[in-house]
Every structure is written in C-alpha cells, then in structure tokens.
Amino acid sequence: MNAWNASNNRWNKDEPKWIRAILNLDTCTWALPYLEKIGTINPPFAGSWTDFKTTFEKHFMLLSTTQSVQDVLKAIRQGTHSVVEYMSKFDQYTGQNWAVS
Numbered sequence: 183m184n185a186w187n188a189s190n191n192r193w194n195k196d197e198p199k200w201i202r203a204i205l206n207l208d209t210c211t212w213a214l215p216y217l218e219k220i221g222t223i224n225p226p227f228a229g230s231w232t233d234f235k236t237t238f239e240k241h242f243m244l245l246s247t248t249q250s251v252q253d254v255l256k257a258i259r260q261g262t263h264s265v266v267e268y269m270s271k272f273d274q275y276t277g278q279n280w281a282v283s
Contacts, residue, residue: 183196183199197230197231197234200231201225201227204234205217205220212242251276254275
C-alpha cells in the first residue's frame with residue numbers, strides 16, 4: 183500500500199491508502215462518515231495515519247485495562263461451577279496459577 187518512487191528508488195508511505203484499507207474493513211457504523219469522505223478533496227483524517235490511529239484507538243481501545251480487569255474480577259462468582267472452573271476464570275484475568283490441594 184505504499185508507492186514506489188523510481189526517481190530515488192524508495193518506497194513512500196501512502197497513508198491515505200492505509201486509512202482507506204482499514205476503513206473498508208467491517209469496522210461498523212463508526213467508519214461510515216469517514217468512508218463518505220474517501221475520494222473527496224478533503225480525505226478523512228487529512229490523510230494522516232497518525233491522526234487516524236489516534237481517533238481509532240480512542241474509539242476502540244479500553245480506557246483502562248486495569249479498571250476493566252478489576253471490574254471483571256469483582257463480578258466473578260462461583261455459583262454452580264466447580265472450584266476448578268471458578269479458579270480458571272479467576273486465573274484468566276490475574277495470570278496466577280493457584281495450586282489445588
């Protein structure tokens with residue numbers, strides 16, 4: 183998705199192509215307003231990969247993975263599951279391997 187520049191024998195980044203490729207993936211309705219701008223005088227994110235990446239991450243990345251993990255751990259309940267199943271769920275978020283005796 184880069185452009186070959188024969189005059190200096192180098193590949194040049196074609197950031198608008200990168201942005202188009204990602205937006206054409208099924209990123210749901212979030213991408214629709216930006217898709218409408220493709221091919222216009224004012225490309226989405228002014229053709230800047232950095233601007234696109236920042237906006238994309240703000241929309242799709244978790245604000246705080248630590249807080250999210252804490253919330254999940256607080257919500258885990260043994261219920262009708264075995265102790266081993268409960269521990270497995272817990273270990274999934276803590277990275278611990280508790281010994282069962």
